[in-house]
Amino acid sequence: MRIPELTLPASMASLLGRLPATPPCWALVTTLNQLKKRDILPADMSLLAGHSFEVHVQDAGLRLGFSADEENFKVASVGDTPDLRLSANLADFARMMLREEDPDTLFFNRKLIIEGDTELGLIVKNLLDSVDWSSTPLQRFMAV
Amino acid sequence: MPATRPLPELVCPAGSLPALKAAVDNGADTVYLGLKNDTNARNFAGLNFDDRTAREGIRYAHQHERKVLLAINTYAQGGDISRWHRAIDEGADLGVDAIILADIGLMEYARRRYPELRLHMSVQSSATNYEAINLAQELFDIRRAVLPRVLTLDQVKQVIDHTRVEIEVFGFGSLCVMVEGRCLLSSYATGESPNSHGVCSPAKFVRWEHGSQALGARLNGILIDEYQQGEPAGYPTLCKGRFEVEGDTYYALEEPTSLNVMAMLPQIIDIGVAAIKVEGRQRSPAYVAQVTRTLREALDAAGREPQRFSVKPGWTQALSKLAEGQQQTLGAYNRPWK
Amino acid sequence: MNTLQLTLGPVLFYWSRDDILRFYSEAADWPLETIYLGEAVCSRRQQLRGQDWIALGKELAESGRHVVLSSLALIESESDLRRLRKLVENGELQLEANDLGAARLAQQQGRPFVAGHHLNIYNADTLALLQSLGARRWIPPVEMDRDTLAAVLQQVSDKGLNIETELFAWGRLPLALSARCFTARHYNLSKDDCQFRCLEHPDGLRLNTREQQAFLTINGIQTMSDGCHSLLPHLADIAAMGVRAVRISPQWQHTERVVAGYQQAIQALNSPLHTDIDLAPYADSRLVDGYWRGEAGIAAIGEAHHAHS
Numbered sequence: 001m002r003i004p005e006l007t008l009p010a011s012m013a014s015l016l017g018r019l020p021a022t023p024p025c026w027a028l029v030t031t032l033n034q035l036k037k038r039d040i041l042p043a044d045m046s047l048l049a050g051h052s053f054e055v056h057v058q059d060a061g062l063r064l065g066f067s068a069d070e071e072n073f074k075v076a077s078v079g080d081t082p083d084l085r086l087s088a089n090l091a092d093f094a095r096m097m098l099r100e101e102d103p104d105t106l107f108f109n110r111k112l113i114i115e116g117d118t119e120l121g122l123i124v125k126n127l128l129d130s131v132d133w134s135s136t137p138l139q140r141f142m143a144v
Numbered sequence: 145m146p147a148t149r150p151l152p153e154l155v156c157p158a159g160s161l162p163a164l165k166a167a168v169d170n171g172a173d174t175v176y177l178g179l180k181n182d183t184n185a186r187n188f189a190g191l192n193f194d195d196r197t198a199r200e201g202i203r204y205a206h207q208h209e210r211k212v213l214l215a216i217n218t219y220a221q222g223g224d225i226s227r228w229h230r231a232i233d234e235g236a237d238l239g240v241d242a243i244i245l246a247d248i249g250l251m252e253y254a255r256r257r258y259p260e261l262r263l264h265m266s267v268q269s270s271a272t273n274y275e276a277i278n279l280a281q282e283l284f285d286i287r288r289a290v291l292p293r294v295l296t297l298d299q300v301k302q303v304i305d306h307t308r309v310e311i312e313v314f315g316f317g318s319l320c321v322m323v324e325g326r327c328l329l330s331s332y333a334t335g336e337s338p339n340s341h342g343v344c345s346p347a348k349f350v351r352w353e354h355g356s357q358a359l360g361a362r363l364n365g366i367l368i369d370e371y372q373q374g375e376p377a378g379y380p381t382l383c384k385g386r387f388e389v390e391g392d393t394y395y396a397l398e399e400p401t402s403l404n405v406m407a408m409l410p411q412i413i414d415i416g417v418a419a420i421k422v423e424g425r426q427r428s429p430a431y432v433a434q435v436t437r438t439l440r441e442a443l444d445a446a447g448r449e450p451q452r453f454s455v456k457p458g459w460t461q462a463l464s465k466l467a468e469g470q471q472q473t474l475g476a477y478n479r480p481w482k
Numbered sequence: 483m484n485t486l487q488l489t490l491g492p493v494l495f496y497w498s499r500d501d502i503l504r505f506y507s508e509a510a511d512w513p514l515e516t517i518y519l520g521e522a523v524c525s526r527r528q529q530l531r532g533q534d535w536i537a538l539g540k541e542l543a544e545s546g547r548h549v550v551l552s553s554l555a556l557i558e559s560e561s562d563l564r565r566l567r568k569l570v571e572n573g574e575l576q577l578e579a580n581d582l583g584a585a586r587l588a589q590q591q592g593r594p595f596v597a598g599h600h601l602n603i604y605n606a607d608t609l610a611l612l613q614s615l616g617a618r619r620w621i622p623p624v625e626m627d628r629d630t631l632a633a634v635l636q637q638v639s640d641k642g643l644n645i646e647t648e649l650f651a652w653g654r655l656p657l658a659l660s661a662r663c664f665t666a667r668h669y670n671l672s673k674d675d676c677q678f679r680c681l682e683h684p685d686g687l688r689l690n691t692r693e694q695q696a697f698l699t700i701n702g703i704q705t706m707s708d709g710c711h712s713l714l715p716h717l718a719d720i721a722a723m724g725v726r727a728v729r730i731s732p733q734w735q736h737t738e739r740v741v742a743g744y745q746q747a748i749q750a751l752n753s754p755l756h757t758d759i760d761l762a763p764y765a766d767s768r769l770v771d772g773y774w775r776g777e778a779g780i781a782a783i784g785e786a787h788h789a790h791s
Contacts, residue, residue: 047190105431115352119350143430223606223636246602249605279582326658326659329658329705386692388691389688396700
């Protein structure tokens with residue numbers, strides 16, 4: 001499966017941007033916690049605890065804020081300056097998650113924007129890279 | 145010269161278990177990795193292997209009849225060097241196929257404690273000539289040396305012709321313009337260097353400044369570069385910044401460039417290089433997969449028909465997308481680069 | 483306890499033959515225990531050839547100085563090795579090995595040598611190994627901090643190792659070596675046709691950030707600090723740790739004043755009189771000592787440098 005080169009239209013962004021972000025954010029946080037619980041996401045929570053994060057899906061106008069404690073990820077309002085903000089278009093996030101594209105490549109091309117604590121960004125990037133999808137049903141979607 | 149040389153081993157990086165599997169699945173002969181601490185030169189938060197992932201990775205590689213190398217390539221620091229000794233003990237216990245060491249004091253320890261353990265001399269040892277390599281061979285029976293990315297192809301051949309030690313060279317990845325093991329720029333700016341902490345221009349010192357006009361990249365407060373809207377950015381590695389010298393602002397040391405030796409593969413095989421290494425333990429499984437697959441194809445093609453070998457556009461395309469700065473060079477192997 | 487000695491490191495810049503000869507005719511009268519001579523940076527620098535350095539060294543040795551020949555730090559080609567062998571085989575003067583290959587050649591000749599800072603000795607085991615190969619003195623990596631050195635020296639003493647320690651104590655820090663020549667690059671020249679532009683920059687070329695912060699120094703294939711590393715404020719501690727000598731790295735001007743200042747400071751160590759020596763006027767950049775204090779090397783004397791936190 002290859003992700004097509006596509007950007008959501010601006011009208012969509014303005015529409016989505018006006019919807020409450022809580023449901024997608026709740027879904028994200030729940031998924032993260034599930035993956036962690038099943039040992040698929042090998043997160044060292046001590047590196048993440050006490051930090052706030054925002055995933056900004058630019059073309060969808062969507063900002064997903066969450067935080068972490070010693071045990072879990074939680075939905076949180078992160079304000080204007082989360083400790084780490086990752087911004088990209090939906091298609092590029094998808095490419096990154098499915099390992100079609102290397103996050104560094106996206107970053108060098110200015111398609112992925114990392115703001116805030118650079119080391120925290122590296123921790124998150126390395127965490128995503130270390131997920132072994134081969135032990136999950138998601139394996140068949142992965143490019144690698 | 146023998147009629148056909150054996151193909152060099154393709155040695156690929158793994159910063160995580162998925163990256164290791166990606167390397168194996170895409171045709172690496174050998175994978176190299178490091179432990180989660182400052183005993184290796186890619187000591188980045190969240191990267192590398194603990195005991196469980198190392199065991200699983202080694203099992204996976206050996207199941208597929210590939211080799212695993214453990215990099216312990218920082219210099220053991222000061223009075224308490226037990227961490228480095230433990231890393232060597234752990235490597236021996238894990239059953240890795242060789243340990244890559246930089247510090248000759250550690251080579252001595254490894255040889256004394258584990259007489260059967262295969263030892264490689266790391267690129268961080270800065271061994272650029274055969275006298276240095278032969279010293280380590282005589283003293284510690286090292287079997288392979290990784291050459292710093294500073295020699296021309298003729299100089300590489302000169303080394304190969306004067307030593308029994310196998311020679312490994314870099315084939316693809318971010319280009320270190322300085323002699324590995326001989327660069328302290330990072331600690332001058334931050335206090336932490338590859339030799340001492342296993343890091344170069346470490347992320348915890350990096351600050352991105354998103355201004356209205358430009359993106360600024362600072363390392364411990366020092367401005368390494370600024371990028372205008374739409375201009376490709378680079379990680380603020382010190383040697384790849386833009387600086388001002390006598391009124392000119394330019395990449396005073398090195399453009400963000402990747403090394404790519406694909407065009408030279410027939411010559412590399414011909415002079416008897418034993419292994420070709422891919423840089424990038426800090427990169428993602430996607431990178432490892434794409435680079436490994438491409439170099440595997442190119443290397444096999446060069447081995448089959450060295451005379452008719454030419455670089456396929458598809459290979460170049462695949463690699464240039466992954467290259468830092470999207471520029472590629474033959475590096476020092478090619479004299480004009482100097 | 484022995485008195486701290488002063489040494490003069492090799493000239494790391496490219497000076498003309500006349501300037502080199504003039505410099506050493508003056509240096510012969512300075513209060514130095516050891517003078518290091520030779521081209522340690524770039525194999526293309528041939529104002530003085532190996533034979534000339536050896537002859538100059540022997541002349542200085544006759545005037546009563548201990549003289550050591552510094553080897554090239556980056557040895558790449560067969561001709562680099564040939565020159566190195568000539569230096570080792572001079573039969574009289576010791577070698578400062580700035581490469582493992584140089585250490586091997588000295589060992590094969592059964593000649594004691596100085597283990598230069600490029601040999602990356604960061605612990606007592608590695609030091610003991612080099613000592614067993616014939617090193618009688620070592621220079622720690624310039625980035626090594628005070629506490630790490632103290633720990634190594636404690637073990638040296640515990641092991642009863644017979645080896646002297648010399649510290650890089652003054653001058654622009656030699657930080658990196660490359661295959662490429664940055665001076666040639668600055669002039670859009672290739673390294674093989676560099677036109678020896680380093681001769682025009684007897685203290686190197688200053689490299690500033692894009693906001694005009696003086697940062698590094700370009701010296702051919704070598705990258706140095708812009709800041710002038712100075713351990714002057716720490717000499718009492720250094721002497722107490724059992725360090726044998728401190729090295730002054732030559733600069734285009736005022737090296738004599740720097741040597742005199744260090745000499746004065748060392749003499750003051752054994753005297754109750756307080757002396758206030760200011761060498762800042764004799765450096766043409768900021769004085770830094772961050773490395774010694776376990777900070778970034780660029781941290782100025784007295785300055786804490788934790789900008790990231």
